Amino acid sequence: MPQTHYRTCHLCEAMCGVEITTEANTIVSIKGDKKDPLSAGHICPKAYGLKDVHEDPDRLKQPIKRTAKGWVKISWEEAYAEVVQNIKSIQHTHGKNAVGIYKGNPNVHNLGGQLYGANFSRSIKTKNNFSATSVDQLPHHLASWGMFGHSLLTPIPDINRTDYMLIMGANPLVSNGSLMTAPGFGQRLRALQTRGGKAVVIDPRKTETATKASEHHFIRPGTDAVFLLALLHVIYDENLTNLGKLADIVTHQAIIPELVKAFTPEKTAPITGISAETIRQLACEFAQAKTAVAYGRMGLSTQAFGGVCQWLINVLNIVTGNFDQPGGAMFTTPAIDVVGLLGAIGATGSLGRWKSRVRALPEFGGELPVCTLAEEILTEGEGQIKAMVTIAGNPVLSTPNGTQLNQAFAQLDFMVAIDIYLNETTRHAHIILPPATGLESEHYDLIFHSFAVHNTAKFSSRLFDPVPEAKHDWEILQDLANLLNGEPSTPQEKEKQQKNLFGRLSPEAILDLALRTGRYGSKYHKGSNGLNLQKLRAQPHGVDLGPLQPSLPKRLYTKNKQIILAPELFIQDLKRVEKVFWNEAKTPDQQFDLYLIGRRQLRGNNSWMHNSERLTKGSNRCTMHMHPQDAQKRRLQQGQMATVSSRVGNIDIQVEITDQMMPGVVSIPHGWGHHYSDIRLQTAQQRPGVSINDLTDELLIDELSGNAAFSGVPVKVE
Structure with missing residues (x-):
């Protein structure tokens, strides 16, 4: 049945x-x-x-070990013993920091990875922690930490009630929201327009979102900070600011007009490619709309001024009275409040407590920028990374200069991967530990409920039982952490072990505790009204907890519960903006005369779903988009193969000529490049594509945060 x-x-x-x-x-x-x-x-x-x-027949379901004769299956006991022995031996010989950890994007989509990953990392006791955060949204967290006191307190666009939405460097019609969980964004956009609202997209490419928006304006890659400064200049110059109810809790208000004074529309137009008239029009429309919200995503975060961009997005929303108000930028109130739970123990964020060994890049929230990972492996000396643990990640395809990282992984003394596939990264592992995954696992979105445009809660029971003797990711992480920590030798260590919920409790037990003590749980709703895991299980479609609600100043984690409108670190970084754009005109050099940007695709999912035939079939999607005049200049034809080169490497890719690109800019999708001959993934081998990260440059970063600057990599096309 x-x-x-x-x-x-x-x-x-x-x-x-x-x-x-x-x-x-x-x-x-x-x-x-x-x-x-x-x-x-x-x-x-x-x-x-x-x-x-x-x-998928290629999905791993039992631990495997790399030998001289190839990969062989081994038992969990043998795998655990070898992993623990090698980690302990390398750290004993070379120090704690000789082991590095990389956590990939799927970790934030997995309940086990979210709940137990930090506890496992603590058991390694290394400062060399890396993740996909620093090739993605790190500038968002830096802005939230500096302005609101907590790195995960992220403002969410209330698209369901706004009258005007400014979208920069984002393509939510394809992503359905990124740091703005908004499934069915297309319907939400149409509803905005139907009620008389307006959506404006600023992007070097006329994206799928831009095509459906009310307006689209091209902008030169990497100049978004200048555009935002010009908008704020107009808003202050025209006396269009309105802090409203936030006036008493916003500090440093008088600093902003001085900071933006020099960025007139006339002065910034030649830099951004957006006319002074358009800048003035957009600034006035935004400030005078009944409700408005500015939203900037990957294109803003992954550039040389990512931190400044995300700070200025927040400033724009705040000074126009569109913050903590329906229709503006608001904070969520999820059933399990990760922000509140971390805030309660003082884990609100950090910057620069230590720095990377080679390039002295700062840690943020306990992690170093992943753009420095390869050099930390390749550069000899005290503190050199000798071993790696990767968890659900494929950084060879997803981080800058993947070719260099591929070479680095090849020289490690030991590597273990917790992953379901043998891929471009895990092929370097000595041991691969595959967890039961997907439909075999319970699921609750700890992070994305905190980013959603509407408050809901939902628990998903597993659909299938894993194969016999399989282990879930949380069990692997818990087992390894307990083995690495060993038996407690003192009463203090024993007490600490007893207090460590992640060392002994199941995900369901932890979820139930978090729900009961959360905003909608029995702690605040006595009797039968409080939410718990049993009640959530009984609602398989999920629970509607209502629209976003004003929450300030209570939600803030800054001293005195105030918004810091102009944190010192961003004020100082503006000097770098001025130096680059005032004194060193940002134009392509003679050799690399085009700017490269990425491209998200609806049937693509970073670098870990290309063994799905239905998601990769059809015409070639791994193409380079180029404007007709750029193609004509290089005598390139539609469908022709071209060589794209950057400082770090080159690729051959099919040309797709389209006027949806800004002249001087080319676009290549990310998540492709599955081309290593010793990997058995069948579908990926049939449609491997090429990796954009064979072109991106690990030396191009946002100096403030250390985030990779993917948007605007100088390239040449032949």
Whole structure:
């Protein structure tokens, strides 16, 4: 008999509800769950990838070991023993920091990775922690930490109620939100326009979102900070500021007009490529709209001034009265408040407590920028990384100068990967520990409920039992942490071990505790009204907790519960902006005369879903978009192969000529490049594509945060 199962798709940030029908332990259909209070039936093609991952014959289900004769299966006991012995031996010989850890993007989509990853990292006791954060959203966290006192206290655009939305460097029609969980963004955009609102996109490419928006304006890559400064200049010059109810809790108000004074529209127009008239029009429209919200994402974060950009986005929303107000930028109030739980123990963020050994880049929140990982392995001397642990990550394809990192991993003394696939990165491991995953696991989105445009809660039970003797990711992380920590030798260590929930409790027990003590739990709602895991299980479509609500100043973690409008670190970094754009005109050099930007695709999911035939089939999507006049200048034709080169390498890629690109800019999608011959992934081998990160430069970063500057890499095309 067919059975129906409801859960959340965990393959991206959108948290779409899915309805999965099975028969005889086989998936027969996947469709959108119309009763899901957040997604209301919306899904994208990636949802069907849930079936592909579950049924993929290439997915690893038992530990494997690399030998001179190839990969062989081993027992969990043997795998654990070898991992623990090698980590301890290398740290004994070379020091604690000789072991590095890298956590990939899927960790934030996995309950086990979210709950138990930090405890495992602490058991390694290394300062060489890296993750996908520093090739993605680190500038967002830096701005939140500096302004609101907590790195995860992220303002979310209230698109459901806004009248005017300024979208910069983002393509939410494809992503369905990024640090703005908004499944069915297309419907939300249409609803905004139907009620008389306006959406304006600023981007070097006329994206799918820009095509459906009210307006689109090209901007030169890497100049968004200058554009935002010009908008603020106009707003102050025209006396259009309005702090409203926030006036008493916003500090450093008088500093901003002085900081933006020099950035007139006339002076910035030649830099950004957006006319002075347009800048003035957009500034006035934004400030005078009934409600408005500015939203900037990957294109802003992954550039040389990512931190300044995300700070200025917040400033723009605040000084126009569009912060902590319906229709503006607001904070979520999720059932499990990760921000509050971390804030309660003082874990609100940090910057520069230590620095990387080679390039002296600062840690943020306990992690170093991943753009420095390869050099920390390749550069000899005290503190050199000799061993790596990678958890659900493929940094060879997803971080700058992947070719260099590939070479670095090849020389490690030891490497262990917790991963379900043999891929471009894990092929260097000595041991691979594959967890049960996806539909075999319980799921609750700890992070993305905190980024959602509407407050909901949903727990997904597992659909299938794992194969016998399989282990979940949380069990692997818990087991290894306990083995590395060893038996407590003192009463203090024993007491500490007893207090460590992640060393002894299951995910369900921790979730139940977090729900009960959360905003909607029994701690605040006595009797039968309080939310707990049992009640959430009984609501398979999820629970509607209502729209975003004003929460300031209570939600802040700064001293005296105040918003710091102009933190000193951003004021100082403005000097770098002025130096680059006033004194050193930002133009391509004679050799590398084009700017490279990335491109997100609806059927792509970073670098870990390309063994799904349904997500990779069809015409070639790994192409380079180029404006007609740039193609004509180089005598390139539609469909022709071209060589793209940067400081770090070159690739050959098919040319796609389109006027949706700004002249002087080319675009290549990320997540491709599965081309190593010794990897057995069948579909990936059929459609390998090329990796954009064979071109991106590990030396191009946002100097303030250390985040990779993918947007605007200088390249040449031949």
